[in-house]
Amino acid sequence: xxxxxxxxxxxxxxILKRRGWIIAVPAVLLTLLGLGLSYVxxxxxxxxxxxxxxxxxxxxxxVKPIIEEDLTARLASMKEQILSRSRLQPIIERFNLYGTKxxxxxxxxDQARKDINxxxxxxxxxxxGGLPGFYISFTASDPRIxxxxxxxxxxxxxxxxxxxxxxxxxxxxDFIKGQLADAKRALxxxxxxxxxxxxKYMGRLPGEETTNMNMMTSLNTQLDAxxxxxxxxxxxxxxxxxxxxxxxxxxxPTAGGxxxxxxxxQTELQTLQTEEADxxxxxxxxxxxxxxxxxKIKDLRAQMAATPAAAPTSVSSAPSRTDSPGxxxxxxxxxxxxxxxxxKRHDQAAIEAxxxxxxxxxxxxxxxxxxxxxxxxxxxxxxxxxxxxxxxMNASKMATDLERRQQGEQFRIMDEPNLPDEPTxxxxxxxxxxGLAAGLFLxxxxxxxxxxxxxxxxxxxxxxxxxxLPTLAVISFTGDVDPLKPRGGLFGRSKPDLPASAxxxxxxxx
Amino acid sequence: MxxxxxxxxxxxxxxxxxxxxQTAPFVESNFAAAEPAATGGLRFETIARxxxxxxxxxxxxxxxxxxxxxxxxxxxxxxxxxxDIRPIKSILVSSGLPQEGKSFVSANLAVSLARHKxxxxxxxxxxxRRYTIHEMIGTAPSPGLADYLAGxxxxxxxxxxxxxxxxxxxxxxILANLAFIPGGNGGDxxxxxxxxxxxxxxxxxxxxxxxxxxVDSSPVLPVSDAVNLARSCDGVLxxxxxxxxxxxxxxxxxxxxxxxxxxxxxxxxxxxxPQAGSYYGYSANRE
Numbered sequence: 146x147x148x149x150x151x152x153x154x155x156x157x158x159x160i161l162k163r164r165g166w167i168i169a170v171p172a173v174l175l176t177l178l179g180l181g182l183s184y185v186x187x188x189x190x191x192x193x194x195x196x197x198x199x200x201x202x203x204x205x206x207x208v209k210p211i212i213e214e215d216l217t218a219r220l221a222s223m224k225e226q227i228l229s230r231s232r233l234q235p236i237i238e239r240f241n242l243y244g245t246k247x248x249x250x251x252x253x254x255d256q257a258r259k260d261i262n263x264x265x266x267x268x269x270x271x272x273x274g275g276l277p278g279f280y281i282s283f284t285a286s287d288p289r290i291x292x293x294x295x296x297x298x299x300x301x302x303x304x305x306x307x308x309x310x311x312x313x314x315x316x317x318x319d320f321i322k323g324q325l326a327d328a329k330r331a332l333x334x335x336x337x338x339x340x341x342x343x344x345k346y347m348g349r350l351p352g353e354e355t356t357n358m359n360m361m362t363s364l365n366t367q368l369d370a371x372x373x374x375x376x377x378x379x380x381x382x383x384x385x386x387x388x389x390x391x392x393x394x395x396x397x398p399t400a401g402g403x404x405x406x407x408x409x410x411q412t413e414l415q416t417l418q419t420e421e422a423d424x425x426x427x428x429x430x431x432x433x434x435x436x437x438x439x440x441k442i443k444d445l446r447a448q449m450a451a452t453p454a455a456a457p458t459s460v461s462s463a464p465s466r467t468d469s470p471g472x473x474x475x476x477x478x479x480x481x482x483x484x485x486x487x488x489k490r491h492d493q494a495a496i497e498a499x500x501x502x503x504x505x506x507x508x509x510x511x512x513x514x515x516x517x518x519x520x521x522x523x524x525x526x527x528x529x530x531x532x533x534x535x536x537x538m539n540a541s542k543m544a545t546d547l548e549r550r551q552q553g554e555q556f557r558i559m560d561e562p563n564l565p566d567e568p569t570x571x572x573x574x575x576x577x578x579x580g581l582a583a584g585l586f587l588x589x590x591x592x593x594x595x596x597x598x599x600x601x602x603x604x605x606x607x608x609x610x611x612x613x614l615p616t617l618a619v620i621s622f623t624g625d626v627d628p629l630k631p632r633g634g635l636f637g638r639s640k641p642d643l644p645a646s647a648x649x650x651x652x653x654x655x
Numbered sequence: 656m657x658x659x660x661x662x663x664x665x666x667x668x669x670x671x672x673x674x675x676x677q678t679a680p681f682v683e684s685n686f687a688a689a690e691p692a693a694t695g696g697l698r699f700e701t702i703a704r705x706x707x708x709x710x711x712x713x714x715x716x717x718x719x720x721x722x723x724x725x726x727x728x729x730x731x732x733x734x735x736x737x738x739d740i741r742p743i744k745s746i747l748v749s750s751g752l753p754q755e756g757k758s759f760v761s762a763n764l765a766v767s768l769a770r771h772k773x774x775x776x777x778x779x780x781x782x783x784r785r786y787t788i789h790e791m792i793g794t795a796p797s798p799g800l801a802d803y804l805a806g807x808x809x810x811x812x813x814x815x816x817x818x819x820x821x822x823x824x825x826x827x828x829i830l831a832n833l834a835f836i837p838g839g840n841g842g843d844x845x846x847x848x849x850x851x852x853x854x855x856x857x858x859x860x861x862x863x864x865x866x867x868x869x870v871d872s873s874p875v876l877p878v879s880d881a882v883n884l885a886r887s888c889d890g891v892l893x894x895x896x897x898x899x900x901x902x903x904x905x906x907x908x909x910x911x912x913x914x915x916x917x918x919x920x921x922x923x924x925x926x927x928x929p930q931a932g933s934y935y936g937y938s939a940n941r942e
Contacts, residue, residue: 159927163926602898602900602901602922603897603925605922608895608905608922610902611905614917614919614920615919616919617730619921619922620759620760620923620924621723623722
């Protein structure tokens with residue numbers, strides 16, 4: 146009646162009571178089948194080992210590890226390498242894995258890959274993204290082979306990890322070494338460039354402006370002093386000349402008044418020229434003092450040109466026997482003064498040359514500064530790069546040394562592969578349970594199907610549901626013979642009566 | 656349990672009821688007052704007696720106690736309840752298909768009715784093709800209903816009672832109130848015979864003599880005999896065999912008889928039927 150009308154709990158119980166055997170039989174049979182299969186199926190043993198990943202022993206603040214790749218990724222890459230044909234085939238051949246199954250080498254390798262299981266373990270101790278370790282297990286039909294192969298694969302992992310780390314460390318160091326050599330070469334070039342520049346622009350480099358300015362000030366002071374001294378000496382010379390002329394005129398009165406005035410004019414002209422030179426050093430040609438002095442010189446020259454040239458009765462400096470000792474002394478003084486004046490003039494020219502040099506330096510310094518900046522910037526960049534590489538190189542050397550001393554991160558086998566004492570497959574209980582479940586499921590499906598197909602009336606509820614007529618009585622079955630046994634055709638004659646004792650129980654009617 | 660008021664009142668049923676137009680509740684017939692003229696001079700006492708050899712196995716209602724006895728008592732009570740609602744005397748027992756237990760139910764219902772208050776019951780084997788009730792009672796199958804309907808036998812010839820016992824037994828005293836009309840050999844003529852008006856006349860003739868008339872019949876789906884006979888009866892009981900009768904068959908059987916007063920179903924041969932009888936360990940009293 147399933148699916149033909151809404152069933153109550155009583156209906157379900159009735160179905161269960163009526164068809165319980167249909168559920169029970171497959172349940173029992175499939176349970177027995179499961180039990181039988183658990184004896185027939187080839188057992189599988191799993192040997193497992195725990196490999197812990199030990200962190201490096203030196204704190205990372207001191208030595209940074211070279212390999213910073215996530216362990217999971219490294220594990221995956223190692224797994225790929227270890228599960229490669231070249232690694233697995235020798236193991237398969239040595240232990241004759243799956244040799245009895247008539248499989249090709251490719252199939253055997255595929256099977257071995259399936260039987261190797263690598264499972265990372267997560268724990269609270271693990272660093273972020275890191276793992277404290279992983280399990281390696283191998284499944285085989287023989288416990289000893291499972292243990293041996295598991296050990297073999299574990300050692301492969303450990304050695305692979307060591308090799309990978311060492312190679313990585315050395316590779317890093319070599320690479321940085323090469324980079325460092327290049328950087329050093331570049332730095333040396335920059336160094337030479339800077340030295341050349343500094344040599345070329347000595348005194349004009351940034352930072353030397355103050356020195357130049359100080360030198361300029363000091364030289365100007367010296368020039369002023371030299372000019373003043375020269376003027377004094379010129380005056381002294383004029384005085385001595387005057388004195389000498391006076392002495393000579395006393396000794397030989399042939400003197401003309403004009404001579405004195407001419408020499409005085411010359412002296413004044415010299416003074417004015419000196420003053421002009423002095424002023425033009427400091428001022429431009431338009432400066433009023435310069436213009437005034439030049440005008441005076443011009444006037445004086447005109448005056449001197451207008452004055453009839455007197456016989457050059459200049460004070461003879463040439464000594465003569467007739468000279469008195471006073472004259473001789475004056476002559477000596479004059480000589481000394483002339484020498485002094487020429488010396489001072491020479492000094493003055495030297496100072497002026499120096500001043501010009503310093504002025505040139507100061508004026509060209511901005512252009513040099515810009516060029517200097519470019520040169521130093523390149524140099525500093527090269528220097529920083531070199532320093533950085535040098536630091537890395539040192540760190541890499543330390544890390545390599547750390548790996549060499551086995552102080553870095555490494556795999557440590559915590560548990561040696563165990564020798565499994567009972568198979569992990571087939572689990573007898575599981576097989577029995579699965580058989581029972583499958584049997585019950587099958588039984589329920591059959592019962593459901595049969596109940597769906599069964600449209601026979603069985604209870605008052607059925608009668609009412611389908612005919613909407615009441616059930617006046619429910620008569621129980623009392624016979625133990627087949628009530629549906631045909632007794633001739635519908636239109637056939639009934640058989641002769643039988644004695645009561647020989648008649649079957651019939652609640653079957655006709 | 657639905658109310659009987661829900662049952663359709665068909666014209667035919669109404670016509671049948673008109674004959675028993677009495678005030679409810681229905682009262683037992685006063686046989687002494689029954690006019691012999693109305694019954695064609697037939698009286699219960701004059702019905703021919705025959706040696707019967709009833710089979711207890713086939714008539715479990717004969718037993719004082721037992722599940723079947725109680726279940727048929729229960730059925731009897733329901734019929735009395737139905738009679739309280741509307742007059743019912745003649746009941747046709749049918750089913751959708753053969754082999755569903757019509758004859759078993761008819762015979763045992765008749766026995767159960769006969770046990771109650773000495774009610775007089777007429778059991779008619781209306782299945783003129785495969786008549787079997789005579790086997791349960793242990794008597795000859797003919798002359799029977801087919802012979803009467805064919806005009807080959809009179810009512811007195813086909814009706815029979817159990818012969819007086821030399822040593823009274825419980826069963827025989829129960830069966831004393833039971834009269835029986837065997838099926839007779841209708842054969843291929845059964846359809847025509849069942850459509851004959853003589854069956855209605857028979858019912859009307861014997862009705863005053865009995866409290867209940869139980870008519871066994873053929874299944875309704877393969878042949879039309881039962882539908883024909885049902886027209887002359889006050890109510891129809893449909894038998895369904897538990898776990899065998901398909902609901903479409905039951906539906907079609909009920910549809911075939913929709914013109915009659917279908918009282919309800921009797922679910923027969925049910926495994927794990929609700930057990931009547933030993934109520935709190937006490938046996939039912941003898942009636």
